[in-house]
Amino acid sequence: MSRVAKKPIALPKGVECQISADKVALKGPKGALSIARPTDVDVKVENGVIQLTAQGDSTAMAGTLRALLNNMVTGVSAGYERKLELVGVGYRAALAGKDLNLTLGFSHPVVFKAPEGITLAAPTQTEILISGADKQRVGETAAKIRAFRPPEPYKGKGVRYAGEKITLKEAKKA
Known part of the structure; x- marks a missing residue:
C-alpha cells in the first residue's frame, strides 16, 4: 500500500468526521466540506484519528484520498x-x-x-x-x-x- 495512505490523520478539537457509503464529510469551526468516497478504499475513525486502508490494487487512490482528507481537515480547522x-x-x-x-x-x-x-x-x-x-x-x-x-x-x-x-x-x- 502507498506510504502516504498508511499515515493516520489526527482530528483537531472541534472537527467532526462523518463517513457514509458514498462520501466523507468533515465539519469544523471554519466550515464544512465533503468528498466522494471511492468504493475500494476503507475509511475509519477511531479515537480521533482517521485511518485509510486500500482494498486490492487501489493503493494510489488511497494515497490521493488521504492527501485530500488531510487538506480538508486543515481547511475546516485553520483555513x-x-x-x-x-x-x-x-x-x-x-x-x-x-x-x-x-x-x-x-x-x-x-x-x-x-x-x-x-x-x-x-x-x-x-x-x-x-x-x-x-x-x-x-x-x-x-x-x-x-x-x-x-x-x-x-x-x-x-x-x-x-x-x-x-x-x-x-x-x-x-
Whole structure:
C-alpha cells in the first residue's frame, strides 16, 4: 500500500468526521466540506484519528484520498489563505460588498464576484487576501484574479502572488 495512505490523520478539537457509503464529510469551526468516497478504499475513525486502508490494487487512490482528507481537515480547522499584490501605477483593488473592483489599466474596471465559501479582503489598495476552507477553491480563485493581468516580463507590472519573483527581461537595444 502507498506510504502516504498508511499515515493516520489526527482530528483537531472541534472537527467532526462523518463517513457514509458514498462520501466523507468533515465539519469544523471554519466550515464544512465533503468528498466522494471511492468504493475500494476503507475509511475509519477511531479515537480521533482517521485511518485509510486500500482494498486490492487501489493503493494510489488511497494515497490521493488521504492527501485530500488531510487538506480538508486543515481547511475546516485553520483555513487557507492566499495573498495577491498589485504592482503598477494606478493598479488598485477595492471591495464593494462581496464584489472585488479592480483597476488594472484597462478602459473599464474589472468586477470579480466572490465564489461561495470564499472571503475576499483588501487591507490596502494594492493587496488582496483570499481565504476559505477549501484549498483548491482558494487557489483557483487566486489564479482567476491573477489571470486578469498577469505580471509582464519587462517592467513586472500586474497581479502577482505575494513573494512571487518575476524574472525581468532586458529591453531591446538600438
